Amino acid sequence: MGKIIAIANQKGGVGKTTTAVNLAAAIGAQEKSVLLVDADPQGNATSGLGVNKRSVVRSVYQLLTGEADFEECVIETQYPGVSIIPSSIDLAGAELELVDAERREYRLREALLQHKKDYDFILIDCPPSLGLLTLNGLNACDSILIPIQCEYYALEGLSQLMSSVRSVKRLYNPYIEIEGVLVTMYDSRLNLTLQVVDEVKRFFPSKVFSTVVPRTVRISEAPSYGKPIKYYDAHSKGALAYDSLAEEVIRNNSRRED
Secondary structure, X not given: OOEEEEEOOOOOOOOHHHHHHHHHHHHHHOOOXXXXXXXXXXXXXXXXXXXXXXXXXXXXXXXXXXXXXHHHHXXXXXXXXXXXXXXXXXXXXXXXXXXXXXXXXXXXXXXXXXXXXXXXXXXXXXOOOOOHHHHXXXXXXXXXXXXXXXXXXOOOXXXXXXXXXXXXXXXXXXXXXXXXXXXXXXXXOOHHHHHHHHHHHHHOOOOEXXXXXXXXXXXXXXXXXXXXXXXXXXXXXXHXXXXXXXXXXXXXXXXXXX
16 A cells, blocks of 8 residues: 655745655655656646646646546656656646535545555645645645755744644544655755754654755756756765655655554
8 A cells, every 4th residue: 555645835945846856756766656746736846757747638637627537647757666647737727616616625635545556655746835736635645744944934834834734634634644854955064054953853853854955056957957866966965865865755654564
């Protein structure tokens, strides 16, 4: 049975999509099967895996509205073990179109659950907001991975996110857990970085990943080539960090199964 992990933080610019793309590629390289669901209307995870979002015919939008089946929406990427249900421009209007739809909060959950066993991991890249698309991601997942950047406002809005997670747990998905908190854009030379890490560890005792993702130019460059960092520069600090994160995620979930 697979594990569904939503990657979410309503604050933008924290490395959420970067983490979704690079973690998916790193897990796939570990000979695990992974499906990335791009639930962000910006579609950056789609293009980050080398898929032209302008040519996408069936996407998360068609999956949520019931216009296409799961199998019709899945695209096999060029990267080992990695498939994607892409985003498209249509997804931007999905929240309005689904507002009166029956079981609107469960659309993604119902679409994914019957295929959960087909993958070792399903990762959901949620939008940087707490709207209906993110709610669908939180309802569909077993756990949530929260990227937090090493900046002054890193914890701003975090209490709001956790309040939303508690509400989802109470109203819709009682089984949701925190997969872990990932510190991104890490620079050990800055005192602020160390202070933020200490604050995050106080806020989430025992839930912070050992892996930290450094601030590097190579990670920023890779998406413009439609490549995860592992396939853009395999020996870079960023690639090694996401390899380490993938190992940590796989190890943690193997332990829970035991």
